[in-house]
Amino acid sequence: MNTFLSKHLLVAAILAISSGSMVLAQGVADAPSTSPGTTAKANFDRALGDEGNWYFSWGYSRQHYSPSSIHVSQPGLGNDFTVHQAAASDFPTTVQETIDSTWSLDLTKPQENIRIGKFMNPEKTFAIEFSLDHSKYQTDLNQNALVSGTINNQPYNGSMVLDNQNFFYALHNGLNHIMVNGVWLHHLMGPEQQPGDLQWISRVGAGILLPHADNVVFGNQNQVGPKNQNICCLASNDWWQINGWTAGVELGVRYTVYKSIYLELTSKWAYGALRKVPVYQGSADQTLWMSEQVLSTGFLF
Numbered sequence: 001m002n003t004f005l006s007k008h009l010l011v012a013a014i015l016a017i018s019s020g021s022m023v024l025a026q027g028v029a030d031a032p033s034t035s036p037g038t039t040a041k042a043n044f045d046r047a048l049g050d051e052g053n054w055y056f057s058w059g060y061s062r063q064h065y066s067p068s069s070i071h072v073s074q075p076g077l078g079n080d081f082t083v084h085q086a087a088a089s090d091f092p093t094t095v096q097e098t099i100d101s102t103w104s105l106d107l108t109k110p111q112e113n114i115r116i117g118k119f120m121n122p123e124k125t126f127a128i129e130f131s132l133d134h135s136k137y138q139t140d141l142n143q144n145a146l147v148s149g150t151i152n153n154q155p156y157n158g159s160m161v162l163d164n165q166n167f168f169y170a171l172h173n174g175l176n177h178i179m180v181n182g183v184w185l186h187h188l189m190g191p192e193q194q195p196g197d198l199q200w201i202s203r204v205g206a207g208i209l210l211p212h213a214d215n216v217v218f219g220n221q222n223q224v225g226p227k228n229q230n231i232c233c234l235a236s237n238d239w240w241q242i243n244g245w246t247a248g249v250e251l252g253v254r255y256t257v258y259k260s261i262y263l264e265l266t267s268k269w270a271y272g273a274l275r276k277v278p279v280y281q282g283s284a285d286q287t288l289w290m291s292e293q294v295l296s297t298g299f300l301f
Contacts, residue, residue: 052260052300053124059113059264059296063090063135066289070139070169072217074282079217081149081156083139083167088288091136091172111136111174113294117183124193125185131205133177133268135292138170151218165219169284171277173212173227173239177246177270177290181205185254195256201266203250210240213278220280236278244274252294260300268292 067085074080092111117129139162147160160166181203190196210233215222224230224237232240252266270290277284 053119055115055117055119055127055298055300057113057115057262057264057296057298059115059294061111061113061133061135061292061294062092063111063137064291065089065137068286068288071285072279072282073284074217074279076281077218077220078153079149079151079282081147081151083160083162083169084146084148086145086162086169087140087143088137088169089140091138091170110134113296115296115298117181127183127185129181129183129203129205131177131179131181131203131207133179133270133292133294134174135177135290136170136172136174137211137288138172139168141168164216167218168216170214171211172214175272175290176210176240177207177248177272178210179205179207179246179248181250188253190256193256195258197256199254201250201252201254201264203266203268204248205250206245206247208242209244209246209272209274211243211274211277212240213243213284215279215284217279217282222279224278241278243277244272246270246272248290250294262298262300264294264296264298266294266296268294 065088067087069082069084070086071082072079090111112134114132114134115129116131117127119125119127141163143162144159145162145167146158148157150156162168182205184202186200188198188200190198213222213224224239227239230238232238233242235241248268248270250266250268252264254262254264256262268291270292272288272290274284274286274288277286
């Protein structure tokens with residue numbers, strides 16, 4: 001169903017709900033008193049019927065990761081070891097690559113961020129939101145890391161250079177945080193809900209991690225096939241796989257530029273637990289902390 005038709009069906013449903021709510025509200029108005037529960041329902045119904053109650057934004061981001069340990073299990077190869085406190089970075093595209101991929105609607109190249117939200121009160125200070133953070137992660141090449149466990153059925157405990165052949169672990173396409181958030185907005189200065197309005201915004205949410213794994217362990221590269229085949233999400237050869245959960249908070253400011261168009265600058269902190277990430281003839285487990293800076297533009301509709 002296309003977006004135009006979906007939106008009009010949604011409007012029709014809201015109008016139908018609002019009509020019934022108006023009748024109910026009129027009956028309540030004629031009564032001697034109004035209960036708190038009825039007042040709350042009337043406010044909620046009014047919020048559903050307001051204009052500009054939905055918003056959408058697209059943004060670009062940079063990520064930073066704390067060092068984390070990666071446990072690798074390859075039973076058929078006799079490998080069961082942990083790379084301790086591996087340093088890692090994001091993998092940003094250039095400005096031109098970002099523009100080109102956005103123009104061609106190839107939204108898996110830049111480190112983009114998508115937010116779709118619905119205000120749940122008439123004052124438009126609280127919303128429920130779906131978010132996608134298409135972040136990227138890769139271990140830093142040529143670093144020395146402590147490795148312990150079993151390698152080729154032999155005990156190992158020592159330093160190892162993490163290069164393109166020994167150990168390279170990337171989630172380039174990417175380390176996708178897909179979350180449902182509660183969102184709060186607080187007016188700071190300027191005319192409220194008009195151009196020049198500056199608001200403080202905060203988010204708290206949780207969801208799933210949907211990464212694409214691209215890694216090399218002792219010369220063996222993980223292969224899951226082309227991106228346009230077995231796309232998602234539960235099979236061992238899918239391009240994107242549900243490999244864990246995430247939770248995070250996000251703080252920043254939102255500034256209304258013109259009518260319903262706004263800019264948003266935020267910082268996000270997220271914790272992720274990755275499980276059964278595919279590697280050659282095995283899997284990897286990892287927990288990580290991510291900080292992220294996001295610059296986005298959005299509009300109300």
